Amino acid sequence: MVVALREPSLGPVFGVKGGAAGGGYAQVVPMEDINLHFTGDFHAIGAANNLLAAMLDNHIYQGNSLNIDPRRITWKRCVDMNDRQLRFVTDGLGGRVNGVPREDGYDITVASEIMAIFCLASSIEDLKDRLSKIIVGYTYDEKPVTAGDLKAVGAMTALLKDALKPNLVQTLEGTPAFVHGGPFANIAHGCNSVIATRMAMKMGDYAITEAGFGADLGAEKFLDIKCRYAGLKPSTVVIVATIRALKMHGGVAKSELGSENLQALEKGIPNLLKHVSNIKDVYKLPSVVAVNRFPTDTDKEVELIINKCKELGVNVVLSDVWAKGGEGGIDLAREVVSLCEKDNDFTFSYELEGSIEDKIEDVVKKIYGGDGINITPQAKKQIATLTALGFDKLPICVAKTQYSFSDDMTKLGAPKNFTVTVRNVKVSAGAGFVVVLTGDIMTMPGLPKAPAAEKIDVDSNGKITGLF
Numbered sequence: 001m002v003v004a005l006r007e008p009s010l011g012p013v014f015g016v017k018g019g020a021a022g023g024g025y026a027q028v029v030p031m032e033d034i035n036l037h038f039t040g041d042f043h044a045i046g047a048a049n050n051l052l053a054a055m056l057d058n059h060i061y062q063g064n065s066l067n068i069d070p071r072r073i074t075w076k077r078c079v080d081m082n083d084r085q086l087r088f089v090t091d092g093l094g095g096r097v098n099g100v101p102r103e104d105g106y107d108i109t110v111a112s113e114i115m116a117i118f119c120l121a122s123s124i125e126d127l128k129d130r131l132s133k134i135i136v137g138y139t140y141d142e143k144p145v146t147a148g149d150l151k152a153v154g155a156m157t158a159l160l161k162d163a164l165k166p167n168l169v170q171t172l173e174g175t176p177a178f179v180h181g182g183p184f185a186n187i188a189h190g191c192n193s194v195i196a197t198r199m200a201m202k203m204g205d206y207a208i209t210e211a212g213f214g215a216d217l218g219a220e221k222f223l224d225i226k227c228r229y230a231g232l233k234p235s236t237v238v239i240v241a242t243i244r245a246l247k248m249h250g251g252v253a254k255s256e257l258g259s260e261n262l263q264a265l266e267k268g269i270p271n272l273l274k275h276v277s278n279i280k281d282v283y284k285l286p287s288v289v290a291v292n293r294f295p296t297d298t299d300k301e302v303e304l305i306i307n308k309c310k311e312l313g314v315n316v317v318l319s320d321v322w323a324k325g326g327e328g329g330i331d332l333a334r335e336v337v338s339l340c341e342k343d344n345d346f347t348f349s350y351e352l353e354g355s356i357e358d359k360i361e362d363v364v365k366k367i368y369g370g371d372g373i374n375i376t377p378q379a380k381k382q383i384a385t386l387t388a389l390g391f392d393k394l395p396i397c398v399a400k401t402q403y404s405f406s407d408d409m410t411k412l413g414a415p416k417n418f419t420v421t422v423r424n425v426k427v428s429a430g431a432g433f434v435v436v437l438t439g440d441i442m443t444m445p446g447l448p449k450a451p452a453a454e455k456i457d458v459d460s461n462g463k464i465t466g467l468f
Contacts, residue, residue, distance in 0.1 A: 001175060001204050001205065001206045001207075001208060002175070002176045002177070002178065002199075002200040002201075002203050002204035002206075002207055002208075003028075003171070003175060003176070003177045003178070003200065003207075003208045003209070004177075004178045004180070004192050004193075004196045004197045004199075004200040004207060004208070004209040004210075005028065005177060005178070005179050005180075005192055005209070005210055006020070006179070006180075006181060006182035006183075006190075006191070006192045006210065006212065007020075007034070007038060007041060007042065007167070007179050007180060007181060007182040007192075008020035008021065008034060008035045008182065009042065009080055009108065009109065009110040009182055009184075010036070010042070010080045010081055011080060011081050011082040011108050011110070011445055012082070012445075013035050013036070013452065013467070014081070014082065014447070014451055014452055014453035014456070015082045015445065015447050015448060015451055015452060015453075016448050016451075016452070017452075018452050018467075018468045019031065019034075019035035019467055019468055020035065021034045021035055022171075023322055023468070024321070024322035024323055024325075025172055025173075025321065025322065025323065025324060025325030025328075026171070026172075026321040026322055026325060026329075027171065027172050028169050028170065028171055028177045028179060029169065029170065029171070029172060030169070031467070032464045032467055034169065034179060035467055036464075036467075038167065038179070039163075039167050040163070041163040041167070041180070041181070042080050042109050042110070042182070043080075044159050044160055044162070044163040045109055045112060045114050045115050045118055045160065045163065046078050046079065046080055046109045046112070047159050048114050048131075048156040048159040048160050049077065049078045049109070049112045049114045050077050050078065051152065051155060051156055051159065052075060052114075052134070052136065052147055052150070052152050052156060053075055053076070053077045055150050055151075055152045056068070056073065056075055056136050056137070056150060057092070057099055057100065059150055060100050061099055061100055066139065066145055066149055066150075067139040067140050067141070068137050068138075068139055068140075068145050069137065069138055069139060069140045070100055070102045071102070071103075072137050072138040072139075072142075073102065073104075073136065073137035074135060074136060074137050074138075074426065075134070075135075075136035075137060076104065076105050076106055076107045076443075077104070077105075077106050077107075078106055078107045078108060078109045078111070078112045079106055079108070079109065080108060080109035080110065081108070082108065082444075082445040082446055082447045082451075083106070083444065083446070083447075084444065084445070084446030084447075086105065086106035086444060087105055087106065087442065087444045088103070088104075088105050089103075089104050089105055089106070090102070090103055090104065091104045092104075105444070106444055107443040107444055108184070108443065108444050108445060110182050110183055110184045110187075110188075111183075111184045111187040111188065111443040111444070113134055113188075113428045113430055113431055114131070114134075114156075114160075114430075115181065115182065115183045115184075115188065116183045116188040116189060116428055116430075116431035116433075117130040117131060117134075117428075117430045117431050118160065118163070118164065118181055118193065119180075119181035119182075119183055119188075119189070119191060119192065119193040119194065119226075120189075120193075120194055120225075120226065120229055120230075120431055120432065121164065121193075121194070121195070122194055122195065122198075122230070124157065124161070124164065127157060127160065127164060128153055128154075128157050130430040130431065130432070131147055131148075131152075131153045131156050131157060131430055132146060132147055132148035132153045132430070133146055133147075133148065133429040133430040134146055134147040134428075134429060134430040135427060135429050136150065142385075144389060144429075146429070147430075164195065166178045166180040166193065166195055166196035166199055167179050167180050172325065173325055173326050175326075176200075176203065176204070178192070178196040178197075178199055178200050179192070179196075180192050180193045180195070180196035181193040181196065184212075184443075185211070185212025185213045185217050185218050185221070185402070186212075186213065186217055186399050186400060186401070186402055186441060187397075187399050187435070187441065187443055188221075188397060188428075188431070188435075189221040189222070189225045189226055189397055189431075189433070190211055190212030190213065190217060190218045190221055190222070191209070191210075191211050191212070191218070191221065191222050191226045192209060192210070194226065194229070194230045197209050197226075197230070197232070198230070206336075206337070206340065208238075209222075211226075213402040214275050214402070215239065215274075215275040215276075215278040215279055215367070216275070216278065216367050216368055216400075216405050217398075217400070217402055219237065219275075219278070219279065219283075220278075220349065220363065220367050220398075221397060223283055223346075223348065223349070224348050224349055224350065224363075224395055224396075225395045225397060225432075225433055227346075228348060228395060229395075229432060233344075233346050234285060234344075234346060235286075235339070235340040235344070236285065236286045236287060236288070236336060236339035236340050236342075236344075237279045237283075237285050237286070237287040237288075238287070238288055238290050238332070238336060239272070239275050239276060239279065239287055239288070239289045239290065240290050240292050240319075241272050241275075241289050241290065241291055241292065241305070242291075242292050242294065242297075243265060243291070243293075243294070243296075243297040243301045243302065243305065244257045244258075244294065244296070244297075245268070245271075246265050246268035246269060246271065246272060246305065247261055247264045247265050247268055248268065248412070249267075249268035249270075249271040249412045249413045250263070250264030250265055250266070250267035250268035250412075250413070251264055251267060251268075251412065252264045257296070258296040260298045260300060260301060261301075262300060262301065262304050265301055265304055265305060266304065266308065267413070268412075268413060269305070269308055269309075269312075270413050270414040271405075271412070271413050271414050272289065272309075272314075273312065273314065273414065274369060274405060274414040276289065276314055278366075278367055282347075282349050282366050282367060283346060283347060283348075283349065284344060284345040284346055284347050285344050285346055286315075286339040286342055286344055287315065287339075288315045288316065288317055288332070288335045288336065288339060289309055289314055289315060289316040289317070290316075290317055290318075290319040290332050291305055291306060291316060291317070291318050291319060292319050292321075292322070293318060293319065293320045293322065293323070293328075294322055295322075295323070302318060306318060315335070317331050317332045317335050318331065318332075319331075319332045349362055349363060349366050349367055350362035350363065350366075350396075352393050352394070352395065353393065355387070355392055356383050356386065356387065356392050356396065356425065356434055356436075357373070357375065357383065359395075359396045360373050360396055360398065360420075360422060360436055361373050363396065363398055364419075364420045367405075368405040368406060368420065369405055369414060369415070369416060370405070370406060370418050370419055370420050371417060371418065371419055372419050372420075373419060373420050373421075373422055374419045374420070374421045374422065375421075375422045376421065376422065376423045376424075378423070378424065379422045379423055379424055379425045382424065382425040382426065383425050386425065386426075386427050386434060389427075391427045391429065391434060392434075394427070394432055394433050394434050395432070395433045395434070396433060396434050396435075396436050397428070397431075397433040397434065397435050397436065398436045398438060399435060399436065399437045399438060399441040400420070400438040400439055400441060401439055401441070406418045406420060407420045407421060407438040407439035408439065409439075420438050421438055421439070422436055422437070422438055423437055423438065423439075424436075424437040425437070452466075452468075
């Protein structure tokens, strides 16, 4: 078996979530290196992103032969850090020699279109082709301007050449692991690179890959975007459930999740059932629920969730890999192997022929369980523009909260009778999808009141502590 995972972003590492190398006896190592600079892939992506930004502003400063409207620049600079101060900036100040003054802003590196392109590219040639299609802004007569127009593609590819090669590490028990790429799961498609996934499939009898967040975000984008472009057909899906998450969907405050609460756990089960239904009824794939046990979970809680799932006909297995490593995942592995032997009728949740509105509505109704969509006037205008430019037949990538099936993070469980508000629509022409922003999703997160960075330190021997 070989696993293919995403690389962690420095933003979450120093912010709320901490690192992303696993925990307990279920980790990829070396944990510190993977969570920090690793092999420099993200720095290369950030450098390519910012090179394009520099060439764009320099083109305008040097005479603007492409007739770019500085008020309609869509390309942002990026940094791999949670820094709300950089969401909106004014730059080019200080006189004529210092550039052209304009409103600007930063994204976190994992939200850059280059990250999405990097993870969907199948080769150097495909990478260059996708980079050339990046739209950086529009001319005064509303024509798109691309990275290809700015002659930036060759230099950007040179920065990405080595980063495109997958990184091979291992789990604590020696299982090979490709850790490569990491687009945001609610801004982009939230999956590791196509190249790494294909390599894992080539190198092992079974390839296990992951998609960020639940079946409404990560799985939807993995199946509707990554599998569609890469020609992949999954054999089975493991839906990872935790007692803590289900109690949260049962209405328990984050500070109380460590206490036993069977009533809240049972109340949160409809959320899990919706994820199972999405995989089974929409995508036509076999699945198993892995109850991922943690030290704070009580025996009664574990027994309740497993019994309730079985009562409802849901395929469920306890996974105790955090405490026991591979030994704690044997039952789950056996079930996965069994499901992989079965044929399936994998299908997408929407077809590309529909309009942008049709595809958004399909995802909202089929995957989220909503009644429909509400499109703001600004988003309607953006959709009309993208349709006129021929981008309406691309897959969609919906950016929304990971805390709810709706676009309102307070609607827990499996909410009904809601609509999703589409407030902004833009094209990632190089990545090959239309990004649909809902709710209050931002492409540059901020640090919390007590960031994880405050607890990280290094001793005199160079040993890092507080990084999890």
